[in-house]
Amino acid sequence: MRGPGVLAAWTFRVIANTKLRRGVVATAGFIVLWEIASRTGISRIPAPSAVAVTFNDLMRDPSYWFSWYLSTQRVFAGFLAAMLLGIPLGLGMAVSRAFYGTVFPVFEVLRPIPPLAWVPASIIFWPTQEMSIAFVTFLGAFYAVVINVIGGAQAIDVRYYQAARSMGSSSWDIFRRIILPGTLPSIVVGATVGIGIAWAVVVAAEMISGGGSAGSMGGAKGGGLGFFIWNSYVGGSYTQIVVGMISIGIAGYISSALLRKLGELVTPWLREQ
Amino acid sequence: MKPEPVPSRERSLAETKAPPLRPDPRRRGEIRIADVVKIYGSEATGVRAVDNCTFDVPAGKITVVVGPSGCGKTTLLNAIAGFHSITSGTIHLDGALLCGPGRPKADPGPDRIVVFQNGALFPWKTIIENVAFGPMVQGRLNRKDAFEKARAMLAEAGLRNLESNYPGEISSGMRRRVEIARALMNDPKVLLLDEPYRALDSLTKSVMHEALLETFDRNQVTIFFITHDLEEAIFLGHRVVIMTTRPCRPKKILTVDIPQPRDYSVLTAKRFREYLDETIEAVHEEALKAFAAGERER
Numbered sequence: 302m303r304g305p306g307v308l309a310a311w312t313f314r315v316i317a318n319t320k321l322r323r324g325v326v327a328t329a330g331f332i333v334l335w336e337i338a339s340r341t342g343i344s345r346i347p348a349p350s351a352v353a354v355t356f357n358d359l360m361r362d363p364s365y366w367f368s369w370y371l372s373t374q375r376v377f378a379g380f381l382a383a384m385l386l387g388i389p390l391g392l393g394m395a396v397s398r399a400f401y402g403t404v405f406p407v408f409e410v411l412r413p414i415p416p417l418a419w420v421p422a423s424i425i426f427w428p429t430q431e432m433s434i435a436f437v438t439f440l441g442a443f444y445a446v447v448i449n450v451i452g453g454a455q456a457i458d459v460r461y462y463q464a465a466r467s468m469g470s471s472s473w474d475i476f477r478r479i480i481l482p483g484t485l486p487s488i489v490v491g492a493t494v495g496i497g498i499a500w501a502v503v504v505a506a507e508m509i510s511g512g513g514s515a516g517s518m519g520g521a522k523g524g525g526l527g528f529f530i531w532n533s534y535v536g537g538s539y540t541q542i543v544v545g546m547i548s549i550g551i552a553g554y555i556s557s558a559l560l561r562k563l564g565e566l567v568t569p570w571l572r573e574q
Numbered sequence: 575m576k577p578e579p580v581p582s583r584e585r586s587l588a589e590t591k592a593p594p595l596r597p598d599p600r601r602r603g604e605i606r607i608a609d610v611v612k613i614y615g616s617e618a619t620g621v622r623a624v625d626n627c628t629f630d631v632p633a634g635k636i637t638v639v640v641g642p643s644g645c646g647k648t649t650l651l652n653a654i655a656g657f658h659s660i661t662s663g664t665i666h667l668d669g670a671l672l673c674g675p676g677r678p679k680a681d682p683g684p685d686r687i688v689v690f691q692n693g694a695l696f697p698w699k700t701i702i703e704n705v706a707f708g709p710m711v712q713g714r715l716n717r718k719d720a721f722e723k724a725r726a727m728l729a730e731a732g733l734r735n736l737e738s739n740y741p742g743e744i745s746s747g748m749r750r751r752v753e754i755a756r757a758l759m760n761d762p763k764v765l766l767l768d769e770p771y772r773a774l775d776s777l778t779k780s781v782m783h784e785a786l787l788e789t790f791d792r793n794q795v796t797i798f799f800i801t802h803d804l805e806e807a808i809f810l811g812h813r814v815v816i817m818t819t820r821p822c823r824p825k826k827i828l829t830v831d832i833p834q835p836r837d838y839s840v841l842t843a844k845r846f847r848e849y850l851d852e853t854i855e856a857v858h859e860e861a862l863k864a865f866a867a868g869e870r871e872r
Contacts, residue, residue, distance in 0.1 A: 460694040467682040468708040468760055478711070482698035550758050570698050570740040 316481065347540045352547075355540035365529070368545075372507065372525040375431070376499045379438025383495055387443050388488060391450025396480065408447065416440040416502045420509045434506045434525075441502035442495035449494065453487020454480055486571060489564030493557050500553040503527060526552070602668045603685075603796030605631035605654060610663030612649050617661070623649045625821035627663070631764070631813075636790060636797040638807040640857060641817030642864040647800045650822070651766050654798065654857045655688045656680035667763065684708055686768045687757035692773065693749050695741040701728070701752055702737035708760040720759075725754045731789065747778040751785055758789070771806070780838060783809060783870030791835055804857060808849045809836060816856045819864035826856045 315321050332349050339348035359365040394408075396402040416437050425434040457480065465479050507527030524532070526549050533541035565572065612624040622647035631637040640648050652658040654665055654672065656679060664674035672680035687708075688694075705727060706720035715723065719819045728737060731751055741749055750770050757765055771779045774826055783806065790797060801807055807814050814828040830849055840846050 308747070460690050460692070462689065463655070463682070464690070464694040464696075465707075465711070467655060467684065467687055469684045469712040474711045478699075478707075479605060479696070482696075485698070558643070568698070570742060 347543055352540050352543045355538075356544050356547075358459075359541070359544055366525065368526050368529040369548065369552070372500075372503055372527065372549075375435050375438050375503050375507075375525065376496065376552075376556070378435040379440075379503070380442045380492075380496050380499045382439045383436070383442035383446050383499070384492060387446030387491070387495075388450055391447045391491075392454060392480065392484065395446075395451050395454030395484070396476070412444050412448075416498075417505050417509065420506055423489040424510060430510055434503065434510060438499045438503045441498040445495040445498055446488070449487045449491030450484055453484040453490075456487075457483040486568050489560070489568060493560045493564065496556045496560055497553055500549060500556065504530070504549055504569040507531070602633040603631075603779040604633035604668055605764060605796070605798065606664075606666040607631070607654075608664045608666075609652070610650065610653065610665060611661045612646065612653065613661045622821040624653075624660075625823050627823045629815055629824045629827060631796060631798050633668075633796050634794050636799060636810050637813045637815060638799045638801060639815045639817060640801055640804060640807045640853065641822060642819045642857070642861050643859075645817050645820050646822035646863070647817060648768055651688070651768050651798065651800055653680065654684035654764070655686055655766055657688075682837075684712060684760035685763045686766055687755055687760050687762040687764075688848035689750070689753050689770045691769045692870055693741075693746070693753055693770075695749055695753055695756070697741050700738050700740055701733075701744070704741065705752065705756045705759055707756065723757075726760060727759055728752070729749065730792070731755045731785070745778075747774055747782055750774070750782060751767060753818075754786070754789060758793060758795070762795060764798055767797065767799045769801050770799075771803075772801075779806070784837065786810065787835055804850060804853045805841065808832075808846060808853060809840065814849075814853065816853060817860070819860045819867065825860060826852075 315325050335344070335346075336348050336350060338344040339346060339351075375544055390404070419437050419440055420433070423436050424430065427433040427436055461479050461483065462475060465475050470478065472550040503525065504527030507525040526545055529548075530542055530545035532543060533539070600639065607630070608623055608628050610627045611622070612796075613620040613622050615621060616858070639650070642648050649658065653660045654667075656672070659678035660673055662675070665672045665680065666674075667685070695701075696707070699707070702721055703725050704716075706717070708738065709715040709720045709723065710717060711734070714720075724830035725737065728734060733748065733751055733755065736744055736748065736752070740753070744752070753770075754765070771782050774782060787810065790824075797810075799807075799810060808828075810828055811828075812834070813828050814830060815824050816826040816828070817823065818825045828849060831843060832843070
């Protein structure tokens, strides 16, 4: 008898919370309209009811979850590399005029090249396909991180430097106690934007490169979520396409929410009062 | 005004454990400004912000500099603080050259602490971390001792129970008081205040003024205070330096002979009104000039 109680409590919370209520109503409304559109033939995209059935089947299919695993792994590999390289690079450019003058022109020429344009070159350059995809993902996140770090560090008010200097701070103190915490909110923004781009890019990269036949689970459904979508399209399973799309939406949402939560933890002074 | 009574346990803690907050008797803080010129841009075509400016800031007194907005008061303060260079002239602090020939820009240092117009508490540090900042980066105190001293300093300023808040969580009036406490933690010779109460409403301002005078009484630190609020200038200042419009130089120096400690009843005293009238007259003339100059430029 536990189930109904929990459900009732949840329903009550949804009704009591305006923000949550609006979200639930909007989502439900969207699904209803979609269902109507599909059933009346206005839209040829499979109806949500059909998608739900496929989703349910896939939940018990390990290869579907392996696609999740592969894409997630690629996103986090690329994203972490982007953070590890992008934060020092951005800080370096913000701190040193000479370094900025040297690196920024190259950076600005490379930046407009879409990560997807790198896919062929990346496949040629990197020894394994896994590395090629992770590299393209890295590029997607990297630019967002660097640009935000530079902007954030440059936006620190000169008064903070002056105050710190007159209280006797060394350059290292200024870096550690002013520049680093002053840039942290922008690092969080860069990370949140960056991981979103990483998801967008990894899916496309998997579609183009054919996913990756690595591993025993490889093959039809083992190439990551992007490959999963493409493969479903080729195989004519339209409900699976939609499941793949929704999966990516959920993955991106969870990643961003996690980063935002983490961001709030490291920037406690920005919490709403 | 006495600080409000402290619960006995807390008071004994502050008295026994904290390092002494009494001012260093050797501390003076006399500033001599002589023939200072500041030109922004090239000497021929640049903007002359400060011109042949000469006056003294006596040690252990409050000197208030008033003048029309944009007249170059802040330029002078930045030169003393070591944030900006001067073009010529000299500035001495207790006989030692801060900036002058061959040394256009003074080194910023904890003997001259600025309290900024819009405040410069670090938003990412809690109140106690902000106040303890100076002694910690200077390596004079370790974290524990710096916090202890900061706690005592905050308590003395009537700012208890704020220490774990962030600056964004307290009122702007509180922030200014915390910032002055942070400045005093460095045992400065001079406090440089750049229109610190400009953005505050007049009620908060009056509370701030009394708090500042109280702080001054306790610490006897030299104060260099910039404002364009004339009442504020006379209420706070032992000496009021009225500046000309740009380029700025002293037009008139008043010695305000109203005994300290002052409180707000002074505002209605006859002497106070006389000083105020004198100041208004001098400043108004300059304001008219500044206005006319502005019209011409347009």
